[in-house]
Amino acid sequence: MTDTIRRAQILxxxxxxxxLTSQLEETWKTERGLWGALSTVDHKIIGRRYxxxxxxxxxxxxxxxxxxxxxxxxxEGRLIGPDRYNQIFTMHGANMMFLFAVPVMExxxxxxxxxxxxxxxxxxxxxxxxxxxMFLAGGLVLWISFALDMGPDVGWFAYVPLSGxxxxxxxxxxxxAQMITFxxxxxxxxxxxxxxxxxxxxxxxxxxxxxxxxVWAMLVTSFVVIMAMPAIMVASTSLILDRLVGxxxxxxxxxxxxxLWQHLFWFFGHPEVYIIFIPAVGxxxxxxxxxxxxxxxxxxxxxxxxxxTGILAFGLWxxxxxxxxxxxxxxxxxxxxxxxxxxxxxxxxFCWIATLWEGRPVFKTPLLFVIGFIVTFVIGGLTGVxxxxxxxxxxxxxTYFVVAHFHYVLIGGAVFPLLGxxxxxxxxxxxxxxxxxxxxxxxxxxFTGFHATFFPMHILGLEGMPRRVYTYQPDLxxxxxxxxxxxxxxxxxxxxxxxxxxxxxxxxxxxPAGDNPWDAPTLEWATSxxxxxxxxxxxxxxSSANPLWEQPGALNVANGLHTDRREVVVTTxxxxxxxxxxxxxxxxxxxxxxxxxxxxxxxxxxxxxxxVVWGSIPIAITLIGWFWPKGTPExxx
Amino acid sequence: MKERVVLDLxxxxxxxxxxxxxxxxxxxxxxxxxxxxxxxxxxxxxxxxSLAPIWPLNAQPPNLLAGTVMTVVLIAxxxxxxxxxxxxxxxxxRKVRIGMVVMSxxxxxxxxxxxxxxxxxxxxxxxNAYGSVVWTLLGLHTTHIITDLIDTLVLTALMFTRHxxxxxRYGDVxxxxxxxxxxxxxxxxxxxxxxxxxxx
Numbered sequence: 001m002t003d004t005i006r007r008a009q010i011l012x013x014x015x016x017x018x019x020l021t022s023q024l025e026e027t028w029k030t031e032r033g034l035w036g037a038l039s040t041v042d043h044k045i046i047g048r049r050y051x052x053x054x055x056x057x058x059x060x061x062x063x064x065x066x067x068x069x070x071x072x073x074x075x076e077g078r079l080i081g082p083d084r085y086n087q088i089f090t091m092h093g094a095n096m097m098f099l100f101a102v103p104v105m106e107x108x109x110x111x112x113x114x115x116x117x118x119x120x121x122x123x124x125x126x127x128x129x130x131x132x133x134m135f136l137a138g139g140l141v142l143w144i145s146f147a148l149d150m151g152p153d154v155g156w157f158a159y160v161p162l163s164g165x166x167x168x169x170x171x172x173x174x175x176x177a178q179m180i181t182f183x184x185x186x187x188x189x190x191x192x193x194x195x196x197x198x199x200x201x202x203x204x205x206x207x208x209x210x211x212x213x214x215v216w217a218m219l220v221t222s223f224v225v226i227m228a229m230p231a232i233m234v235a236s237t238s239l240i241l242d243r244l245v246g247x248x249x250x251x252x253x254x255x256x257x258x259x260l261w262q263h264l265f266w267f268f269g270h271p272e273v274y275i276i277f278i279p280a281v282g283x284x285x286x287x288x289x290x291x292x293x294x295x296x297x298x299x300x301x302x303x304x305x306x307x308x309t310g311i312l313a314f315g316l317w318x319x320x321x322x323x324x325x326x327x328x329x330x331x332x333x334x335x336x337x338x339x340x341x342x343x344x345x346x347x348x349x350f351c352w353i354a355t356l357w358e359g360r361p362v363f364k365t366p367l368l369f370v371i372g373f374i375v376t377f378v379i380g381g382l383t384g385v386x387x388x389x390x391x392x393x394x395x396x397x398x399t400y401f402v403v404a405h406f407h408y409v410l411i412g413g414a415v416f417p418l419l420g421x422x423x424x425x426x427x428x429x430x431x432x433x434x435x436x437x438x439x440x441x442x443x444x445x446x447f448t449g450f451h452a453t454f455f456p457m458h459i460l461g462l463e464g465m466p467r468r469v470y471t472y473q474p475d476l477x478x479x480x481x482x483x484x485x486x487x488x489x490x491x492x493x494x495x496x497x498x499x500x501x502x503x504x505x506x507x508x509x510x511x512p513a514g515d516n517p518w519d520a521p522t523l524e525w526a527t528s529x530x531x532x533x534x535x536x537x538x539x540x541x542x543s544s545a546n547p548l549w550e551q552p553g554a555l556n557v558a559n560g561l562h563t564d565r566r567e568v569v570v571t572t573x574x575x576x577x578x579x580x581x582x583x584x585x586x587x588x589x590x591x592x593x594x595x596x597x598x599x600x601x602x603x604x605x606x607x608x609x610x611x612v613v614w615g616s617i618p619i620a621i622t623l624i625g626w627f628w629p630k631g632t633p634e635x636x637x
Numbered sequence: 638m639k640e641r642v643v644l645d646l647x648x649x650x651x652x653x654x655x656x657x658x659x660x661x662x663x664x665x666x667x668x669x670x671x672x673x674x675x676x677x678x679x680x681x682x683x684x685x686x687s688l689a690p691i692w693p694l695n696a697q698p699p700n701l702l703a704g705t706v707m708t709v710v711l712i713a714x715x716x717x718x719x720x721x722x723x724x725x726x727x728x729x730x731r732k733v734r735i736g737m738v739v740m741s742x743x744x745x746x747x748x749x750x751x752x753x754x755x756x757x758x759x760x761x762x763x764x765n766a767y768g769s770v771v772w773t774l775l776g777l778h779t780t781h782i783i784t785d786l787i788d789t790l791v792l793t794a795l796m797f798t799r800h801x802x803x804x805x806r807y808g809d810v811x812x813x814x815x816x817x818x819x820x821x822x823x824x825x826x827x828x829x830x831x832x833x834x835x836x837x
Contacts, residue, residue: 011647123659192666200659204644230674247762247769255694255766260684526638541644554639560647570653578646580653624791629800636803
């Protein structure tokens with residue numbers, strides 16, 4: 001800690017261009033070496049790290065999926081025993097939802113939102129660093145437990161009483177519940193950062209109707225995260241309490257209730273699907289506009305559809321519980337709301353088709369994934385309308401029909417747009433283009449492999465094959481389709497293999513991308529690829545929704561910021577009028593210490609309730625270290 | 638990219654207060670998260686209550702005294718809290734220091750009362766589901782008070798250092814005051830739930 005308080009003195013107006021960029025570089029840089037890597041708060045470095053880690057988890061989850069397909073390829077499979085199989089399908093689901101899908105979408109926001117709104121770092125950058133470390137720790141807890149044969153085996157939604165103290169001895173269910181805490185803390189932190197970045201750090205002039213659609217999508221998603229994730233934290237905490245200190249939340253013998261678990265879980269679990277899906281449609285809107293070479297058709301309906309989806313997401317949870325014997329009227333209500341969600345989804349689909357129809361579409365790899373998305377998601381949406389009807393749902397509940405349905409909406413609805421988005425923004429992330437040739441191979445392999453793997457599961461479900469069975473008898477009529485699905489899964493895996501090869505090779509030796517290789521209209525393309533530490537040498541001033549198309553080759557900017565302190569412009573929520581020049585924190589190691597202290601407490605608390613008391617002391621100490629002013633210009637007004 | 642300067646920001650303040658500031662919105666975001674958490678636990682209380690043949694389940698309702706004293710103290714604490722926030726707005730260091738000390742004391746007093754509250758709930762957390770949810774509600778709010786108290790203590794210490802007399806710190810004091818108001822506001826439905834729903 002320094003003795004004197006330093007204040008910012010140099011304004012960018014006093015500097016010539018080369019001096020300006022070198023000053024800014026000095027102020028915003030991340031030091032080389034391990035310490036620099038551990039203490040950085042640059043949203044781009046953290047975002048890239050987050051995305052990479054999430055894709056590693058995708059890879060691991062994919063390996064589990066292939067094991068499942070191998071096991072089910074024929075009747076009487078002997079590769080995996082029932083206990084291991086329980087762990088594998090639980091790990092697959094929990095990993096894909098909590099360690100891949102949600103984090104990767106938020107991570108794309110962490111990287112892109114600050115650039116797209118024209119600011120220099122995300123709001124609360126240290127919280128952002130903390131969030132990543134918590135996410136990583138949660139992933140490690142889950143996978144290390146699995147390696148120690150302690151992986152959760154109660155399904156990704158861990159229904160009680162199966163996961164309760166009576167039927168799940170040992171610590172497997174606790175590992176699941178605490179992994180939830182890790183990832184939800186991480187997700188909630190990012191959600192608050194994104195909300196505040198979008199509300200208060202937009203470039204001057206970026207009024208509500210000029211916000212890029214991906215940013216709108218991330219804003220809505222963040223609110224859904226904020227409202228939904230506390231439910232799963234309440235649920236998983238009460239489960240741990242039931243298991244550790246003998247509370248009776250889910251014990252019917254003492255006034256508790258098992259369905260309470262399902263209500264709490266799905267009050268989170270259904271919005272969770274939209275937490276994954278809404279960013280994906282934001283990506284689609286962005287890609288469709290750029291590759292149709294025209295502004296997106298129906299900006300306003302698209303924004304309203306995003307918000308509508310976010311609100312309706314909270315009115316659907318009971319459709320996961322149609323077979324639990326709830327009152328008929330309640331079921332009718334949730335059937336209606338489940339069908340109503342088709343309206344905003346339909347609005348968006350028609351707006352995209354209209355954009356493509358009216359534009360001059362350029363069928364590069366990102367757009368191929370968008371087309372793949374539209375086809376696949378429509379099929380998944382149709383089976384969604386089918387299972388929204390109670391009698392039909394009763395028939396196919398817990399069968400492979402449901403497995404097929406949610407893989408169509410999750411892979412079709414979110415992973416396809418995500419892969420398109422990676423092809424689209426990879427040049428910005430790395431400064432290099434991905435291969436168009438490998439991209440087409442990846443798309444066609446994934447698209448055909450996906451449909452060939454998952455479409456037969458609809459039929460298997462209708463034929464009565466239940467989810468989560470580790471094998472089946474030879475006299476049942478499921479053999480042929482299972483073998484076909486398993487063989488097709490190899491094609492799907494090959495597609496992902498090509499994708500990962502393309503990513504690695506292009507990161508090393510792809511063609512240089514330039515600032516704006518797709519001639520796209522939004523602000524992230526107004527700076528170099530990859531962007532400098534300070535994002536923009538001068539903060540952009542915006543007067544339309546597609547600033548780079550309005551004035552090709554030119555950018556209106558503002559000056560008057562300090563260069564010797566990390567400074568961002570704060571603007572009003574609706575019209576983005578400049579209000580102040582706020583400081584943005586410097587790099588800091590304390591978020592890492594706080595994350596380590598928090599991780600120790602959370603893991604310890606699986607074993608002893610006293611961990612919450614003693615484990616909180618190091619957390620408090622590290623938080624004080626985090627917040628205590630260091631005498632830098634950023635800490636002073 | 639050809640850049641054209643169209644806006645001069647050099648006259649803007651170096652830090653924003655209240656709703657203009659980033660931290661104010663961040664605080665609001667966390668209040669929304671915690672508020673949702675409280676609402677959900679209250680929903681759990683109501684859900685279990687709706688299932689139970691009698692409520693409270695095999696127990697006397699909690700004694701009113703400690704909880705009501707708590708409510709009175711918390712509501713009364715809002716007055717100095719709002720005054721503190723005003724002093725921070727006027728950047729009056731001496732008064733802010735006094736106010737922070739007062740609010741630190743007013744953060745400790747409820748914790749003492751809370752001990753008596755737990756002692757007079759007339760049920761243990763592991764007796765039945767009613768006990769579980771009551772203890773969880775009260776425990777959550779206690780955590781709420783403790784976190785805000787630690788925050789207040791650290792900020793009080795900070796106001797007595799050379800870092801104190803600074804627009805940023807006054808903003809922190811205001812945000813901390815806003816958070817305390819939330820701690821008080823969150824208590825009222827919990828109080829109603831624990832002490833009065835058990836008597837209906």
